Amino acid sequence: MSVLKLKPAKLLLTKKKDAAVTDEATSLYQWTYYPNVVANYAAEYFDSVNPLFGTNGSNNCQNFASQCVWAGLRGSYGATATSTTTYPSVSSNIVGKNSKNVWARNDYSNYYSQSYFNWAWDNAAGFAKMIAASSMSTYGPYGNTNYGNLNYADKGSIIAINWDGTATQTTLDHAMVVTKVKSGSTSGSRNRSDLYIAANSNQSNSAYEPLLNYCGNYPEANYSTSIIHYGYYPQAQYNN
Amino acid sequence: MKNKKISLILALALIFLLAGCKNEPSQLPETDEPEETEYYLSDGKENACDDAKACETCIQAAESSILAYFENEKEEGKVKFFELEDLDIDEEETVRNISRYAGSELARTKKWSTPYLEENFLVVRAEYSVEYDGTKSPDNSGDILHYMIMTYNLENSSWEWVDSYMR
Numbered sequence: 001m002s003v004l005k006l007k008p009a010k011l012l013l014t015k016k017k018d019a020a021v022t023d024e025a026t027s028l029y030q031w032t033y034y035p036n037v038v039a040n041y042a043a044e045y046f047d048s049v050n051p052l053f054g055t056n057g058s059n060n061c062q063n064f065a066s067q068c069v070w071a072g073l074r075g076s077y078g079a080t081a082t083s084t085t086t087y088p089s090v091s092s093n094i095v096g097k098n099s100k101n102v103w104a105r106n107d108y109s110n111y112y113s114q115s116y117f118n119w120a121w122d123n124a125a126g127f128a129k130m131i132a133a134s135s136m137s138t139y140g141p142y143g144n145t146n147y148g149n150l151n152y153a154d155k156g157s158i159i160a161i162n163w164d165g166t167a168t169q170t171t172l173d174h175a176m177v178v179t180k181v182k183s184g185s186t187s188g189s190r191n192r193s194d195l196y197i198a199a200n201s202n203q204s205n206s207a208y209e210p211l212l213n214y215c216g217n218y219p220e221a222n223y224s225t226s227i228i229h230y231g232y233y234p235q236a237q238y239n240n
Numbered sequence: 241m242k243n244k245k246i247s248l249i250l251a252l253a254l255i256f257l258l259a260g261c262k263n264e265p266s267q268l269p270e271t272d273e274p275e276e277t278e279y280y281l282s283d284g285k286e287n288a289c290d291d292a293k294a295c296e297t298c299i300q301a302a303e304s305s306i307l308a309y310f311e312n313e314k315e316e317g318k319v320k321f322f323e324l325e326d327l328d329i330d331e332e333e334t335v336r337n338i339s340r341y342a343g344s345e346l347a348r349t350k351k352w353s354t355p356y357l358e359e360n361f362l363v364v365r366a367e368y369s370v371e372y373d374g375t376k377s378p379d380n381s382g383d384i385l386h387y388m389i390m391t392y393n394l395e396n397s398s399w400e401w402v403d404s405y406m407r
Contacts, residue, residue: 047349058309058386058404059379108375115374122378163407173380173406202337202389202405205344213340 031231035156041071042198043207064200077238301399360392
């Protein structure tokens, strides 16, 4: 268990783009991201609904994927197991409506003019953009998003597809959770046939459906990959 | 006497062999690998797409379901505009999804046997225009191609909308 409390002086050297998030850049804890917990959560809920989060009905893919990330940050540990607004979720009540890192069920920000970007918990393009914009000085999951390939997809990554062409920030249609990678495949050179996924809307046929079986023969350029490394929060991660 | 003994030995050997064959399958290791399945009904139909009456009632159920869904979304203020443009069975997607689900973990959970899927599973393609209120819904506005997964509930004798995906 590595809980790293970063020094404020170091944090102030990182991204500091907008006033809404600078208040967060005080003293943040680094939360470990557990890909195995992500996969276990996906296996438990790919064919059922966690009543804590409910469902978006006919469009539940990113809600399910966000839940898996939440679980990977140990959201189901401790007191937060019964709340959708406490960490590791990032509620607008905590960071403000004008923050780009609002990430909580049924919550949204006013940060972007394109409204779907403001729903990072529930919209595939919104989640990918939030991860792309994440930093060590803002609350929430931290990582990066690659548009147009699956090269670095790994267990615990969230991948998304544009059914109509190359994946870009504005064209993502559907999110999936990587639950397994093919043995012997290498991060940096992964492709469609190396990945197994769990998904909602529509449901994968198991928590480990081969990506090619689920999506069909779409090129790698149609995918984005959001890789989550850690979370950053103003309190220590839950241990049990 | 000698012939009787030989006959008895042969009979015992035959019984032993038959018993051994019968027991053999239960000695095989269990596996989670889905069984390979061919999709043919006994009357020659490949799936419910070939059943005109089933398709008709399924389309009617899909239409009333999606209209009711968006009516509810409108009442909740999430949808500003909705217009259904087309609705039809998509045979290619029906076949693709039956082959994905047959023998899978999800099929076992939902008690979808392969014969059940072949006769009671259809994918309806709905095309519509929708405009969401971006402060109330995370969904994308525009011209949407929405695939509705429909299964026939044998107890209620009705088609039900059980899952979705969009393209």
